[in-house]
Amino acid sequence: xxxxxxxxxxxxxxxxxxxxRDTRLTSEFIAESxxxxxxxxxxxxxxxxxxxxxxxxxxxxxxxLRKPLDQITLLEIYQAVDVVEEGELFQFHQxxxxxxxVGANIQDVLELILLKAQNAMESVLNEVTLEELVTVLSKKxxx
Amino acid sequence: xxxxxxxxxxxxxxxxxxxxRDTRLTSEFIAESxxxxxxxxxxxxxxxxxxxxxxxxxxxxxxxLRKPLDQITLLEIYQAVDVVEEGELFQFHQxxxxxxxVGANIQDVLELILLKAQNAMESVLNEVTLEELVTVLSKKxxx
DNA sequence: CTCCGTTGTAATCATTATAGTTACATCAAA
DNA sequence: TTTGATGTAACTATAATGATTACAACGGAG
Numbered sequence: 258x259x260x261x262x263x264x265x266x267x268x269x270x271x272x273x274x275x276x277x278r279d280t281r282l283t284s285e286f287i288a289e290s291x292x293x294x295x296x297x298x299x300x301x302x303x304x305x306x307x308x309x310x311x312x313x314x315x316x317x318x319x320x321x322l323r324k325p326l327d328q329i330t331l332l333e334i335y336q337a338v339d340v341v342e343e344g345e346l347f348q349f350h351q352x353x354x355x356x357x358x359v360g361a362n363i364q365d366v367l368e369l370i371l372l373k374a375q376n377a378m379e380s381v382l383n384e385v386t387l388e389e390l391v392t393v394l395s396k397k398x399x400x
Numbered sequence: 401x402x403x404x405x406x407x408x409x410x411x412x413x414x415x416x417x418x419x420x421r422d423t424r425l426t427s428e429f430i431a432e433s434x435x436x437x438x439x440x441x442x443x444x445x446x447x448x449x450x451x452x453x454x455x456x457x458x459x460x461x462x463x464x465l466r467k468p469l470d471q472i473t474l475l476e477i478y479q480a481v482d483v484v485e486e487g488e489l490f491q492f493h494q495x496x497x498x499x500x501x502v503g504a505n506i507q508d509v510l511e512l513i514l515l516k517a518q519n520a521m522e523s524v525l526n527e528v529t530l531e532e533l534v535t536v537l538s539k540k541x542x543x
Numbered sequence: 544c545t546c547c548g549t550t551g552t553a554a555t556c557a558t559t560a561t562a563g564t565t566a567c568a569t570c571a572a573a
Numbered sequence: 574t575t576t577g578a579t580g581t582a583a584c585t586a587t588a589a590t591g592a593t594t595a596c597a598a599c600g601g602a603g
Contacts, residue, residue, distance in 0.1 A: 258403050258484055258589075259491035261561065266493050268510055273502045283578065290500040291493055294563050299579065315579050316571025331513065341401055346521075348402035348590090350409050350434055357433040358541045359416045366537050367411055370474065370528050378489075378521035385513050394509045398501045401560075404590065426549065437592050442550065458550050459600030491561090550599075559590080570579075 263338040266291055267301050268390070271334065274311065274320050275391050276398075283318040301338060308337035326388035335382050346375040406481040409434055410444050411533070414477065417454065417463050418534050419541075426461040444481060451480030469531035478525050489518040 269291050274282060284302065288295040302320065305311045310329060312321045322329070335341070349368070353360035412434050417425060427438040427445065434441065445463065448454045453472060455464045465472070478484070492511070496503035 258401065260401055260489055262491040262493045263561090265490060265507075265510060265514075269493070269496065269502065269506050272506055273500075276502055285578085290497045290503040292495045292497055292503070293493060295579095296564070296581085297562065299581085300562095303580070313579070314571085315569080316577080317573090318578050346403055347408060348405040350405045350412070350436060350591095352435045353412065354433045354435055357416075359412065359419055359537070360433040360435070362537055362540045363412050363415055364408075366533060366540060367408060370524070370533070371408075374521045374524035377524045378517045381513070381517035381520045390509060390513070394502070394505055397505045397509060406590090428549085438550095439552085439593070440591065442552085443591095446551070456550070457600085458598080459548080460602090461549050493562095544603105546603085547601095548599105549601105551597085552595100553597100554593100554595085556593080557591090559588100561588080562586090564583100564585080566581100566583085568580085568582100571577100573574100573576085 261338075261340045263301055263304075264335050264340045266293070266297070267305060267334050267338045268331065268387075270298065270301060270305070270320075271310070271322070271329070271387055272391055272394055274322055275326060275387065276395065281317065281319040304338045305334070308333070310334070310337060326391060327386050329387040330383050331385045331387070331390070332379055332383035334387075335379070341375075344372055344375065346378070347371040404481075404483045406444055406447075407478050407483045409436070409440070410448060410477050410481045411474065411530075413441065413444060413448070413463075414453070414465070414472070414530055415534055415537055417465055418469060418530065419538065424460065424462040447481045448477070451476070453477070453480060469534060470529050472530040473526050474528045474530070474533070475522055475526035477530075478522070484518075487515055487518065489521070490514040 270287055273287055273290055284295040284298045288298045291298065302311065302313060306313050309323055312323050349364055353364060355361045413430055416430055416433055427441045431438040431441045445456055449456050452466055455466050492507055496507060498504045
């Protein structure tokens with residue numbers, strides 16, 4: 258199991274938008290950088306737009322960030338593209354036997370722990386902003 | 401996206417084995433507690449056996465833990481059932497454009513962060529033993 | 544030694560998510 | 574009005590998941 262590349266693609270897109278501020282980016286251009294189809298890019302960008310992270314210009318094309326880089330966290334991007342449902346990273350089996358003492362109670366007990374685990378992962382994403390990422394990326398590109 | 405129920409089913413199985421120590425558990429019995437097919441249980445148990453967590457008796461049936469409860473962490477169970485590949489919780493898009501500065505460098509930068517995120521999640525699993533879980537579960541059953 | 548219930552595992556199937564692709568209506572600027 | 578871009582539906586291929594059937598192999602009870 259892997260978390261959909263929609264998330265890493267979204268980060269790629271936003272980094273591009275940030276670094277190529279002077280260029281008028283089209284979905285076709287971005288698709289070439291990511292190495293996928295332009296429609297895939299448009300779909301991800303549609304979600305980023307719905308989340309209020311970017312503005313997309315029809316007609317002539319072009320994308321703009323709607324928030325300062327240091328106010329966009331990786332968690333926001335992750336949530337924008339719907340890769341993991343809230344509190345449901347781990348799949349439980351449906352309808353365990355309520356007549357079995359273990360079956361009747363295991364999920365409540367386990368769920369507490371798994372929520373904590375998911376939360377720990379997402380907290381890391383919440384602590385990193387696009388600004389930090391782009392700074393490191395720019396340095397890497399410059400060198 | 402959700403992490404396969406193999407993991408939560410495996411925890412269910414091991415809890416049952418621990419709590420029903422006096423019973424000779426068959427895959428059919430366990431399947432009724434989980435509410436699934438006996439073959440699904442046997443497949444998960446096969447992985448737990450390969451990981452050295454349980455001993456399974458053919459012929460008459462029956463399962464036994466091969467390690468003390470306090471020496472089995474949820475992380476070990478998670479790894480035993482192969483639900484997430486090591487360091488690959490997040491899917492990257494394959495072959496980003498090496499001629500694009502962002503495409504050529506974004507993955508290295510992002511990977512560091514995502515490994516940290518995965519690690520944070522798995523660390524929580526590593527901090528919880530079956531003993532702790534079964535203790536809470538038993539209390540809940542007793543009350 | 545044979546019988547019987549159980550495990551181990553292959554094979555098949557339905558369902559779902561992902562990602563790619565084509566097609567085309569809609570839009571906005573030149 | 575033309576042109577090139579976006580938005581989105583529709584379809585496809587691929588893969589993972591979980592359920593199910595079938596059956597060989599095993600091992601204890603009689």
